[in-house]
Amino acid sequence: MVEPRQEFERDLEAIEAKVIELFAMVAEDLPGATQALLTGNNDVLQALTEREQLINALYPEIEELVNREILLQAPVASDLRFLLSVLRIVPELERSHDLVVQIASRANHILGEDLSPRTRGIVERMGALASEMWRQSVDSWYQRDRSAALALEERDDEMDELHASLVAELASGRMALPVTMEMTLVARFYERLADHAVNIARRVVYLAGPVKEKPAG
């Protein structure tokens, strides 16, 4: 016996696939961007800009698909939560990739050697933490895991601390002014990336739905 609403199911799966694609692009490109920043490598930027074009096409496509499903299928319950959640996280994903590209493009403006060792260290740790948080965020979406939000909020505090130390280091004036200004921006980028990861995890709480009550006894 054929399952009802097969076309609708297929459409939802198609949307999920595209969302995961977006997630993947951000998660994959982030370590590369950090690397490019620290080594001053320009080649990565080219690939990232191409990816950016893809995302700019993908993001409205996903939105249009979701609009169409909401209009034509009158979804309720988990279907509705899914579609609304997709609408909310797609802009966050798009902006996150923008940030990744921004980070990589800073490699043009500074030379890797200009950075003080302490700065380099903090940036490495920020990069690693951001990648880590993104990986967790993707997993939480994929598994509809509502508990990840809490964990990610704590790591966000860690990121805020790193941000604070980086700012302090930059304020000490050990590096040239242009470099310092660039790195301030970079600090902000990483911090924003972490925020986006947390936001997405918070959306997953809505997506996953209410906690199911255990039956008494």
Add this chain to the structure above:
Amino acid sequence: MEEQQDQLKLQQDQEVLPKLAVPDTAPRDKFTGTPVFDVTNGSIYYGSFRAVTDVSLSIYENEITAFIGPSGCGKTTVLRTLNRMNDLIVGARVEGDFRYRGMSLYAGNVSPTAVRRRIGMVFQKANPFPKSIYDNIAYGPRINGTRNKGKLDEIVERSLKQAALWDEVKDRLNKSGLGLSGGQAQRLCIARTLAVEPDVVLMDEPCSALDPIATGRIEDLMHEIKSRYTIVIVTHNMQQATRVSDRTAFYSVLRDEKSDTRTGVLVEYGQTAQIFGDPQDSRTQAYVTGRVG
């Protein structure tokens, strides 16, 4: 006054949500197709009462077209005109041009029975004959002269499979057609209609008496047979229209204050996504948003 307010509201909505460019990858939009029915300035009368005024639209091949609208707007009347079932009502007549694949449906030399063999109909309340399930399905082919038992067996099986009913009844084909549940009986009627392999299937609120599961099955059925048939469905359920149809025609009632008469008119006709997403006429907007019954 009301229309102005509607316009204003539409404008406000548009300012808040920026319109995105629709990408070319939208797969389901078909802007051209072969017209199966062409109705031009069609009016339908019962005696001197004008039930439907000046309808013009085209139904396209291999699409599902939905007729929606409030009670008394003539959508069922127009549907029944398409296969000349309206002839059965005493005093019914039409004016205007009703064409099926280029040929006039109401020309003098047209035989209604020939029309109905090409254009089948499924009714609101399932009406299986008080015969066995097998005889129900074989009824149509027998009219057309098929007598060979083997051929009939094949037709019965094929039709029941198309209607997604075969598995449920294959062991009781000689039991009465009246012993089926509502959803099964309706699928039986659909199978009966498909058995004569019509060109078009007209459906008059086929799911209005059915529960959601049975309704879902029939909607899936419609999706599956769409590639071989053209379907026109009258429905009260707007979500059904959005789930199922490619194009939607919205009918409404026009009240003439002076003579206190009511007549049905076609208000808007277009792609379903446009009718429900961005209706051009304020009456359409009022109906689909449930502001007007």
Add this chain to the structure above:
Amino acid sequence: MTVASDPAARTVDLREPSGWRRSKNRIMTVLMYVAFVIVLIPLGFVLVTVVAKGASAISWQFLTNGTIPPNVMPLGVGGMGAAVVGTIEITAFAALIAIPLGVLGAIYLNEYGGKGILARLVSFLSDVMTGVPSIIMGLFIYLIWVVHFGYSGLAGSFALACLMLPIVIRSTYEMLRLVPDSLREGSYALGSTKARVTLTVVLPAAIGGIVSGALLAVARAAGETAPLLFTILTVEATNKNLFSGPNTALPEQIFVNAQSPYVGAQARAWGAALTLIAITFILMIVARIVTARFTRYTR
């Protein structure tokens, strides 16, 4: 009756209605049963009497012997065979005339006639005929047939057919009307002509009721005496030829024999009565069986 003593805790009385409402209910129920019993009494009385008085007369000879003896003869001489054959023959032929005509007439009225003049005329006349006394039918046939062609079973059949026709028309018409229009529409939508719709969907759907209606008409006709008086006369020997020569039938024989003072004749009358009731009974059972068979797809 409840009294709400505490407004905060209003109670609802769900018990049986008490007082005069309950009594009235009971009284009507009792009256209903009494009426039913009263109706059963004469029916039962008739059956019991006929069976009791007629059973002794029944024998194979009684049923088949073709010579009806004169009234003085006791039981055991001759038999009612002539009357049995006569009843069966005449009623069967009457049915042969009346049933097809009646069914076709009803089909015309319901499916084709609509509100036309002819249909309304036929319907009206049919209703009038239902009320015409059966003896008038007999006289009618006497005048137009017997006077010219003489007494015969055929004339009797005509008279009985006139009696049966309006009944068959009326009951068939009602049965056809009961067939829902949705079935007709379903057939039309598959490309049937009106004739095909009627033959393949409407008639089969109504056939159960039509058959039982027709058999009821037959049973009624089998018991008629008056129309036969003027048309078949009465004979005492079997006349197998329906078309020529006077004939006899059971109701007639009951009439003739019951009036006579002789014991033998009276016993024969009771026997004939029992036979007639038995024939009717058999017809009813056949009607039931046929109806059940034809309506097996409607359940």
